[in-house]
Amino acid sequence: MSATSAAVAAFVTNFDLAVLLRRNAHDPYLAWRLFKELASSSPCYALSASAVSVISGIVARARMLPELEHLHRLLFLHPSPSTSASLTALARSCAAFGFHDLALSHLRSLRSLPASPPPPPLLYNSLLRSFLRSNRPDLVQILYRDLLLLGASPDVQTLNILMRALCDCGLLMDALRVLEKMPKKGSQPNEFSFGILIHGYCRAGLSDQALELLEGMGPRGCTPNLVIFNTLIAGFCREGKIHKAEYLVERMRENGLLPNVVTFNARISALCKSGKVLDAYRIFRDMKEDNGDLCLPRPNQITYNLVLGGFCKEGLVEEARALVDEMRRDGYFLMLESYNIWLSGLVRNGRLLEARNLIEQMRKDGFKPNIYSYNILIHGLCKQGMVSAARFMMGLMKNSGILPDVSTYSSLLHGYCSKGMVKAANRILHEMATNECFPNSFTCNILLQSLWKEGRTWEAGVLLQKMNEKGYGLDVVSCNIVVYGLCQSGKLDKAVEIVSGMWLHGSAALGELGNAFLSLVDDRNGSSKCYPDLITYSILINGLCKAGRLIEAKKKLLEMLGKGIAPDAVIYETFLHGFCKHGKISSAFKVLRDMEKKGCQPSTGTYNLLIWGLGRKNQLSAIYNLIGEMREKGVALDSVSYNNLIQAFCEGGMIDRAASLLDEMVKSGILPKFDSIRMLIKAFCNAGDFEVAQGVFRTGLASFGEKEALYGLLCNELCINGKVLDAKELFQAALDRGFAIGNFSYKCLIEELCKGDRVDDAYSLLIAMVNRGSLFDPATFMPVIDAFVKGGNKREADKLSETMMEMAAHFDDESCRTVSLPESNNFQPKTSSHSQKDSKIDDWRTLLHRDDGSGIVLKVLKRVQKGWGQGSIPTSQLCNLDLDD
Incomplete structure (x- = not known):
């Protein structure tokens, strides 16, 4: 024994070694040297279970792998009665700090000790928990099988850990079998057992099956606790089954459990995600x-x-x-997360200036914006095309000590590519490499999608080649972008060729596009593993169906089935749309039935396609049957369903049935589409039932508010169908409300009023339009001028002519003022031809050259030209009007 070792031994004989090691835990190397010196002088004392537990934890936390292996050798060089307990402590420390393979090795060593009892269940449970925390459910199953091979009886904690691991792996049926085989005595399941399995089912979107487990707790002597109820409520809320969540809340109260804030947060979260934020x-x-x-x-x-x-x-x-x-x-409002939520909301709704000010406000409030805060604003600016402002914001971010990450640069790349600024995008790539922020596959795909969308395939190839040189090869997402671009540009044969080639060559199949893509082929980047997926086939089948190549689309469906790729609802609905579009309704229904057989439940969107297809074929009785089937299966109608139904019944002449559908959807709380209102108003006006049309108009006002498009729609239809005075009153009401006149056939209305000897009414409308500052088609004046001239009222005709020519002086340079309507709530009316400047100019010039035998236009214009001395009309404008004698 050396003098140092003897001194150390003498010191620790009167001092607990475990305590001494803990005091030096801040310096793992010093603690290890102290332990090693003592182990060489007094191994029986140093290798006690308590000392080994402490030193193994210290060196494992410090990731000192050689020292852990040396400690393992020491235990076998100096066997003692405490070796089993020391190995147990060493195995637990290794597992706790992520040395899983080493922990399993120590366990095997423990089992190999001669005349040693089996490892204690507590060790197995400790290892199982450590493996589970490290997201290694595979090791949990291996260890459990090892436990059974020893002939040990696992306790309820072991079985609970096993069920947790099986649930994490998605093996819910296996976890359920574990629960069912748990004995009624000894290791009978407890509320944690049921809670683990219920959580697994809810996380997998199977809350109904989880509810059945809740019902089975009573017979096994378990009472559901607050956590289990909250798990179920959150599961049903995520699945949109709010009524079942409400039922469970009431059931909690009946069981004497008061819902806590977690319960209510689950309900609030689900309502917000489903768009019911007011609820x-x-x-x-x-x-x-x-x-x-x-x-x-x-x-x-x-x-x-x-x-x-x-x-x-x-x-x-x-x-x-x-x-x-x-x-x-x-x-x-004291968390950075709250600021970021508000910042994201401002950006999402286009309030970019307010978002920029909020960044400053965060600093004033003592919160330092993080990289996520800046990325929210930079992404919003780039999305709006404000790339320069985004670059400026990135400069401010750097000045704050925050370096841009891949997300920051990706936003800028997308912004530049969307504006076609390829050189600037190249500079971003260079800047990323300079700052050691290397682009990833996501960045690569942004570039590819942007450039491919613009048809700049050569430039996409050059940029991707640079990415490939940095080690970023193409993945299936990249290939899908290319396939989508080919389908969109009508190059379906090339898309089919590439998808087929992907099964053999992976992303190397893109080499078929030309030499620019050949350099992207690199087996080191895993191109051989880049196989078509569900999205690939969805894109290709959709392109084939749109082009009417349905037989080829069906062949691709069979191909994907043969490759083990199960079709989803999107692919089925693609076929439905294709068959309905080409009038093959019977084939569409075969797809529906096959969809149901494959366990893919039809949605409202699925039925909407069939309703649309049946309506195009005027098969109204089949539509009735389909609605009955939807209600029988609990599939709710939405606004698209009603819109398709209304269109079918209007085109089929059953407008009363169509009107009842509008009432039905309003009573159901479904906001109608503007198209539905438009179709019904046109149908009833054409049928001469103007009273019902007025009722539909009022429904539209209740749904969308006072919108000029609604007033314009009814006004125009009334005018077309001879209800000129009613149209005049509606147009006057629109003017009183300050509406833009772009949606109104005002010129037709004034002509009809003049034809019906209602010149005064036409004149009052004309003056009202002028007084409110509207710039409209100067040809609108002529019917009133004609009427005044024919009636001998030349003075008023001259006044109107002067006003008309003043407006004509500006008409070639300006368009009528229109108010842009919001696109929310499906309110997207079609633009009237009267809001188009070019058509108005054509009307005006056509009127100047008309020959109706009266010559009134040219006579008036000559008189105006002579009488006014061209003071109000620019000479260039008169030349444009061709007013030569």
Whole structure:
């Protein structure tokens, strides 16, 4: 024994070694040297279970793998009665810090000790938990099989860990069998056993099966706790089954459990995700305002953030702003996450200046914006084409000490590519490499999609070649982008060729596009593994169906089935659309039945395609049967369903049935489409039933508000169908409301009024349009001028002529003022021809050269030219009007 070792041994004989090692844990190497010196002088003392437990934890935390292996050798060089316990402690430390293979090796060593009892179940449970925390459910199953080979009886904790691992692997049926085989005595399941399995089913979207497990807890002597109820409620909320979630909330109360804030947050989150943010807000207000009568929990930070995110997602910016103010008052706007949610909401809704100011406000409030904050704003700026502003923001980010990441550069790349600025995109790539922020496959695909979309395949090839030189090969997403571009550009044969080639050559099949893509082929990048997937076939089949090549599309379906790729609802609906578009309704129904046989349940969208197809063939009785089938299967109709039905019944002459559908959807709380309102108004006006048309118009106002497109629609139809006075009143109401006149056939209306000897009414409308500052087709004046001249009222005719010529002086340079309508709520009316400047100019010039025998136009213009001395009309304008004698 050396003098140093003897001194160390003498010191620790009167001091607990485990305590000494803990005091030196901050310096793992010093602790190890101390332990090693003592182990060489007094191995029996140093290799005790307590000392080994401490030193193994210290060196494992410090990732000192050679020292762990040396400790293992020491235990076998100096066997003692405590060797088994020391090996157990060493195995647990290795597992706890991620040395899983080493932990299993120590376990095998423990089992190989002569005359040693089997490893204790506590060791197995400890190892199982460590493997599970490290997301290694495969090792859990291996260890469990090892435990069974020893003939040991696992306890309930071991079985619970096993079920957790099986659920993590998606092996729910295996986990269920473990639960069912748990004995009624000894290792009988507890509430944690059921909770683990219920969580697994809910996470897999099988909440109904999880509810059945809840029902089976009673017979096994288990009572569901608050966590289990919350798990189920959250599962049903995620699946959109709000009514079942509400049922469970009531059941909780019946079991004596009060819903907590987690319960309510699950409901609020589900409502916000499904777009029912106002319903979520009502729950939030109830929670906030409850004075104890309803025993509701108070909202927490998560609750506020969920509602704020819901408002932002639905575009309710002012409501979100009010909530932010409320959060500030209540002390809940104190997290960077809340700022980022509000920042994302502002960007999502185009409030980029406010978002920029919020970044500054964050600093003033003591919150340093993180990389995610800056990326939100940079992405929003690039999406709006404001790439220069995004670059400036990135400069501010750098000045704040935050380096751009791949997401930052990807946004800029997308922005430059969308503007066709390939050189700037190249500079971004160079800057990324300079800053050691290497592009990934996602960046590569952004470039490919942007350039391929613009048809700049050669430039895409050059850029991708540079990416490939850096080691980023093409993946299936890249190939899908190319296949989509080929389908969109009508090069279906080349797309088919590439998809077939992918099975043999992977991404090397893109070499068929030309030499620019040949250099992208690199087996080192895994091109041979780049096989077509479900999305690849969806893109190709959709392109073939749109082109009417249905037989080839069916062959591709058979090909993907042969490759083991199961079709989804998108592919089935692609075939449905293709068959319906080409009038092959019977084939479409065969697809529907095959879809059901394969376990792919038809959705509302599926049935909408069939309704549309049947309507095109005027098969109204079949539509009735299909609606009955939808209701029998619990498939709800949506606004598209009703729109297709209304169109079919209107075109089939059953307009009363179409009107009843409008009433039905309004009562169901479904917002109608503008197309539905348009079709019904036109149908009833054409049928002469103007009273019902007025009722439909009022329904439209209730749904969309006071929109000029609605007024223009009814006004035009009334005018066309001879109800000129009613059209005049409606147009006057529109003018009183300050509406733009672009959606109105005002010229036709004034002509019809003049033809019906209602010149005064036509004149009043004309003056009202002039007085409100509208710039409209100067030809609109002529019917009134004609009428005045024929009636001998030349003075008023001259006044109108002067006004007409003043307007004509500006008409070639300006277009009528129109108000852009919001595109929300499916309100997207078609633009009237009267809002198109070119057509108005044509009308005006055509009128100047008309020959109706009266010569009124040229006479008036000559008189105006002579009398006014061209003071109000530019000479160039008169030349344009060809007013030569």
